[in-house]
Amino acid sequence: MNPNKALWEKGDFTRIAASMRESGQALIGDLGVEPGLKVLDVGCGDGTTAVPEAELGAEVLGIDIASNLVAAGNARARELGLDNLSFQEGDASAMSGVADESFDMVVSIFGAMFAPRPDDVAKELVRVTKPGGRVVMGNWIPGDPTLVAQILKICSSYSPPPPEGFVSPMTWGVEDTVVERFTGAGVARERISSHRDTFTFRSSGTPTELLADFRSYYGPTMNAFEAAAADGREADLHAELEALFNEQNTSEDATAIPATFLRVTVER
Numbered sequence: 646m647n648p649n650k651a652l653w654e655k656g657d658f659t660r661i662a663a664s665m666r667e668s669g670q671a672l673i674g675d676l677g678v679e680p681g682l683k684v685l686d687v688g689c690g691d692g693t694t695a696v697p698e699a700e701l702g703a704e705v706l707g708i709d710i711a712s713n714l715v716a717a718g719n720a721r722a723r724e725l726g727l728d729n730l731s732f733q734e735g736d737a738s739a740m741s742g743v744a745d746e747s748f749d750m751v752v753s754i755f756g757a758m759f760a761p762r763p764d765d766v767a768k769e770l771v772r773v774t775k776p777g778g779r780v781v782m783g784n785w786i787p788g789d790p791t792l793v794a795q796i797l798k799i800c801s802s803y804s805p806p807p808p809e810g811f812v813s814p815m816t817w818g819v820e821d822t823v824v825e826r827f828t829g830a831g832v833a834r835e836r837i838s839s840h841r842d843t844f845t846f847r848s849s850g851t852p853t854e855l856l857a858d859f860r861s862y863y864g865p866t867m868n869a870f871e872a873a874a875a876d877g878r879e880a881d882l883h884a885e886l887e888a889l890f891n892e893q894n895t896s897e898d899a900t901a902i903p904a905t906f907l908r909v910t911v912e913r
């Protein structure tokens with residue numbers, strides 16, 4: 646079994662994505678998506694950004710490694726009557742079946758960063774983008790004090806060390822590394838830019854209830870809880886995460902947790 650696929654098919658990421666819809670839509674609203682534009686959304690999940698791209702009139706294909714999320718995305722597209730949006734299974738490291746230079750815009754928000762072989766990912770994102778087109782990535786930043794970087798950091802401290810040769814997804818949040826990967830894929834340095842941006846997780850429940858969703862449905866957190874349980878440290882992990890979620894909440898009566906990410910743009 647492909648461990649990358651197994652991680653994301655574990656649980657049900659749609660339960661987390663429910664807290665990401667508003668910021669996903671706002672992010673896409675900034676990109677100049679217009680009717681007829683051909684957009685590829687890589688590591689699309691169930692369409693947090695692919696749905697707003699299609700609602701703006703683009704012809705959208707979502708690609709994701711997890712078959713359950715592809716099915717959930719296609720169900721959402723049908724329910725919303727979006728016949729310009731479809732989802733299919735695929736791997737950001739090797740997008741076989743996606744033709745060279747076939748998309749005007751390639752978007753990957755917290756998606757392709759989780760694929761193995763990051764140098765291949767950069768080459769694939771560039772390969773499928775038309776000359777004159779754009780790649781836009783959103784990547785979590787290692788060591789950042791906000792929510793997702795801290796969840797992943799805390800979880801890794803309760804988990805066994807990764808296998809030899811594993812490259813952390815968080816390296817996609819380091820500007821120099823991103824530049825190295827895209828220049829290695831043949832893009833000129835001056836065509837690569839990045840800046841910090843904010844993505845807010847929102848839910849109508851409490852931060853502790855949002856943490857319960859991460860614990861039950863988010864593959865990386867589920868794995869960390871399994872490893873912690875094996876060491877008798879489940880309660881410690883829960884307490885650390887509960888403190889994090891509550892400290893970072895900015896809402897008085899619900900949950901709104903802003904998280905910083907690196908927004909990368911590559912002009913092809």
Ligand SMILES: C[S@@+](CC[C@H](N)C(=O)[O-])C[C@H]1O[C@@H](n2cnc3c(N)ncnc32)[C@H](O)[C@@H]1O
Nearest residue numbers: 653688689690693709710711736737756759760
């Ligand atoms: C944190 S989720 C983000 C999903 C979506 N972009 C969103 O913002 O809601 C990461 C997504 O990347 C997908 N993914 C992980 N590894 C992948 C790979 N090698 N190729 C394609 N998708 C991948 C996962 O299945 C998951 O849907």
